[in-house]
Amino acid sequence: MPSIDFTDPRSNRLLAALPDAEWARWEPELELVKLAHGEVLYASGSTLSHVYFPTSAIASLFYVMQDGASAETAVVGNEGLVGISLFMGGESTPSRAEVQNAGLGCRLAAQRLKDEFNRAGPVQHLLLRYTQALITQMAQTSVCNRHHTLDQQLCRWLLLRLDRLQGLELKVTQESIAGMLGVRREGVTQAAIKLQEAGLIRYARGRISVLDRAGLMARTCECYAVVKTEYDRLLPDRLAT
Known part of the structure; x- marks a missing residue:
């Protein structure tokens, strides 16, 4: 397997797929961050301040019950982003995102992502395709855990x-x-x-x-x-x- 430079934001598939014009707008505003094991990227019911694009880190998405019990609904790594509720109109979510494998990622301010999504161009199409894939993973996890x-x-x-x-x-x-x-x-x-x-x-x-x-x-x-x-x-x- 070839070595990948995980400090490069475009080792994330979504960021790598941005057309040149969109990438030129995003690049100065992406912040490379270290994501520690157990770090909560957002908590249940909280308003998201950033979205995260993992490069070498992996995050788990958990659905949290009222009694505090939880189970993983999906995993996110260098194929995607953490924080789809921002551009889906919800602003917050009953789920929790927690880093399971420490590593690197990039984060982008919430408002910046919403502005890009609302341009209704290639960014919107890319994020909606990713969301469909993520929903498939969530649905299949539910079926798998049952059957x-x-x-x-x-x-x-x-x-x-x-x-x-x-x-x-x-x-x-x-x-x-x-x-x-x-x-x-x-x-x-x-x-x-x-x-x-x-x-x-x-x-x-x-x-x-x-x-x-x-x-x-x-x-x-x-x-x-x-x-x-x-x-x-x-x-x-x-x-x-």
Whole structure:
């Protein structure tokens, strides 16, 4: 896999897809930021001040219940942005966005993004295509969590992250995975053991190393392919200029 300069804003697929005129307007206003593990980019019910375009970081979107319980509805990495409620007219959202894999990203002031979206040009079309892909991921996650086995869900969860990372290793605890999938930790432990015994992963001390990505793809349910196909159909390649 070729090395990617994650300090370059255009290592994010959406930013890379901006036409030259739009990029010239955006570039001076994009701020490169370090995103720490566990950092909350926006909380449930809060008004967003910025949108974030991850380059090497990964954020999870959680739906938060009234009793504080939550589950992951989608993952966002270098293919997209965090903060679609800004241009969808809601200003705030009942979900929460939290950094799960530390790394880099760029942020843009909320009003700046709204102004660009309201120009009704190529930026609007690009962001709406991204939103459709994200909605597909959210819908498929809901279906997957209802109808498929936990080890299939874990395979999907791992593959979606591998698509957004360089390398085949993730730093994550089983407790964190359980919280994101909305299941008990014991269930994640059993699912991870099955995948490890099948030679697909190695898990130790909060790290998961994927040993056989093709094997994960063969073992997962249809949901991963549905989501990946929709992202590939709607969004340009990450390295597009």
